[in-house]
Amino acid sequence: MDIIDIIIKQKNGIDLSDSEIEYLINGYTQGIIPDYQMSAYLMALCFTGANEKVISKMTMCMANSGDILNLSGISGTVVDKHSTGGVGDKTTLVVGPCVAACGGKVAKMSGRGLGYTGGTIDKLESIKNFNTQIPVERFIDIINEIGISIVGQLKNLAPADKKIYSLRDVTGTVDCIPLIASSIMSKKIASGANAIVLDVKYGSGAFMKTYKNAKELAETMIKIGNQNGKKVKALLTDMNEPIGNTVGNSLEVIEAIQTLKGNGPKDFLELCIDISSVMLQLEFVDKSVDECRKMALGSIENGTALNKFRELVFMQDGDVECIDDTNKFPKSKYSLEVKANMSGQITKMDSEKIGKTACLLGAGRQSLNDKINHSAGIFINKKTDSYISKSDVLAVLYTDKKEILDFTKEYYLDSLTIE
Ligand code: URA
Numbered sequence: 172m173d174i175i176d177i178i179i180k181q182k183n184g185i186d187l188s189d190s191e192i193e194y195l196i197n198g199y200t201q202g203i204i205p206d207y208q209m210s211a212y213l214m215a216l217c218f219t220g221a222n223e224k225v226i227s228k229m230t231m232c233m234a235n236s237g238d239i240l241n242l243s244g245i246s247g248t249v250v251d252k253h254s255t256g257g258v259g260d261k262t263t264l265v266v267g268p269c270v271a272a273c274g275g276k277v278a279k280m281s282g283r284g285l286g287y288t289g290g291t292i293d294k295l296e297s298i299k300n301f302n303t304q305i306p307v308e309r310f311i312d313i314i315n316e317i318g319i320s321i322v323g324q325l326k327n328l329a330p331a332d333k334k335i336y337s338l339r340d341v342t343g344t345v346d347c348i349p350l351i352a353s354s355i356m357s358k359k360i361a362s363g364a365n366a367i368v369l370d371v372k373y374g375s376g377a378f379m380k381t382y383k384n385a386k387e388l389a390e391t392m393i394k395i396g397n398q399n400g401k402k403v404k405a406l407l408t409d410m411n412e413p414i415g416n417t418v419g420n421s422l423e424v425i426e427a428i429q430t431l432k433g434n435g436p437k438d439f440l441e442l443c444i445d446i447s448s449v450m451l452q453l454e455f456v457d458k459s460v461d462e463c464r465k466m467a468l469g470s471i472e473n474g475t476a477l478n479k480f481r482e483l484v485f486m487q488d489g490d491v492e493c494i495d496d497t498n499k500f501p502k503s504k505y506s507l508e509v510k511a512n513m514s515g516q517i518t519k520m521d522s523e524k525i526g527k528t529a530c531l532l533g534a535g536r537q538s539l540n541d542k543i544n545h546s547a548g549i550f551i552n553k554k555t556d557s558y559i560s561k562s563d564v565l566a567v568l569y570t571d572k573k574e575i576l577d578f579t580k581e582y583y584l585d586s587l588t589i590e
Contacts, residue, residue: 172194174212178208178212179405181212182218184220186221186224192232195212196232196420197331199331212341212561213339213342215344217347225349226352227399230353230356230395231357233331233332233353234356234360234361236329236357237325237329237361240307240361241363242311244315245311247454248275248365249277250278250365250453251277251279251280251359251366252279252370255370255371255372256372257372257522259551261415261423261426261439262370262439263279263291263321265427265430265439265471268429269470269471271318271319272470272475273451273454273466273467273470275454275455276314279322280296280325281295281324282580283323283536284534284543285539286526286530286535286537287376287529287530288535289535294427297420298500299489300488300489300490301488303322303323303487304310304322305322306493308458310322314484317486318427319479320486321483326363328358328361331357332357335354338355352395353395355392356395356396359401360396366450367396367404367476368449368450369392369404371406371407372525373407375523376410376412376526377410386407389407391406402452404449404452408442408445412522412555413436413525414442416439416550418534419532419547419549421545421546421548422569423548424546425497427480427499428477431471432477444464444468447467448460448464450462450483451467501545502546503571505572505573507577509580510565511560511565514559515559516589517587518556520587520588521585521586521588524583525551529549531575531578532544532547532549533571549567549568550566551581559589565583567588
């Protein structure tokens with residue numbers, strides 16, 4: 172098979188055969204096809220697109236390039252949840268315990284934050300001693316025992332995606348629906364759950380800036396999952412402002428704990444109930460949406476979801492005491508109030524810019540090997556539609572880097588449209 176023929180075929184918008192896709196993905200993963208030829212292929216795909224059969228085959232080749240987790244040792248429907256990436260997105264920390272408290276089985280492999288979006292593993296690691304790198308056998312045992320476990324991705328999970336994603340990052344080919352869909356779904360399929368809920372975000376802090384593109388991405392991922400024997404449901408959710416009031420690891424965990432205690436911000440609670448109820452529908456097919464919503468909300472109101480979070484932290488060696496006393500989370504050395512420099516109404520928030528502000532404060536990383544500061548981040552007092560007066564505190568910034576405070580204050584103010 173000739174890689175140049177494959178590139179030309181893609182350039183001319185002709186669908187690749189199954190064997191050509193296998194040759195392309197396996198050849199690139201094994202180092203037989205060089206970066207420059209894969210880059211040419213990816214760029215051609217960005218312009219021509221691909222049909223569902225091609226995207227599905229590509230996804231399976233990427234999933235099969237590494238280990239496929241076998242979760243058959245867990246009885247019943249095992250459900251996974253994936254967010255396409257948000258700012259202040261701590262939903263897994265509430266949704267997972269809610270679903271498990273209602274009798275569901277949640278097997279969640281999560282990632283670390285990169286760039287302006289956060290990652291669940293970083294958030295969980297702000298709980299003292301919480302172990303996100305447990306062996307697969309223990310992961311399965313914990314799910315069988317308490318209904319939920321959350322761990323980092325296996326080292327050998329979809330290595331083809333890891334290599335292709337790094338190349339996309341430096342060749343301007345990230346922003347392409349077939350490539351995003353196959354990247355996400357290859358990891359979800361390799362993670363072994365038989366049911367998947369996709370939280371597909373749109374807006375200023377999301378990959379997909381428009382609702383239309385988010386819908387296309389969601390539909391593509393659902394089809395890939397269904398063609399490969401998975402039950403998949405998707406929600407399209409707004410990412411035009413950060414979720415809840417916090418951005419930054421320990422701040423977000425504290426907010427998730429408050430939410431499990433029934434004291435969370437309304438927008439965040441609402442999102443958690445929406446996602447939990449869709450997960451529960453996949454678990455309990457005879458229940459209506461309304462019944463699933465009631466079950467999810469009930470688990471917060473009666474304290475069982477909070478107890479489930481406690482069990483999760485305990486089973487993964489974390490410090491359970493910090494749940495009852497959130498003052499035990501480490502504090503940043505410096506904080507600064509961001510005050511309004513005019514009166515008016517906040518009509519827009521640029522979530523991506525707010526995510527970048529948190530990253531500059533130390534909450535995120537530019538490259539996967541960077542160290543992060545778990546206590547750095549932002550507490551947001553005023554969100555979209557709020558009326559504000561001059562000198563009102565709009566947000567509080569937390570960091571260990573004193574020298575960055577003045578700059579990040581201006582950067583944060585720049586993310587707001589006040590009219
Ligand atoms: N997340 C992924 O895992 N892959 C993409 O391509 C985009 C977001």
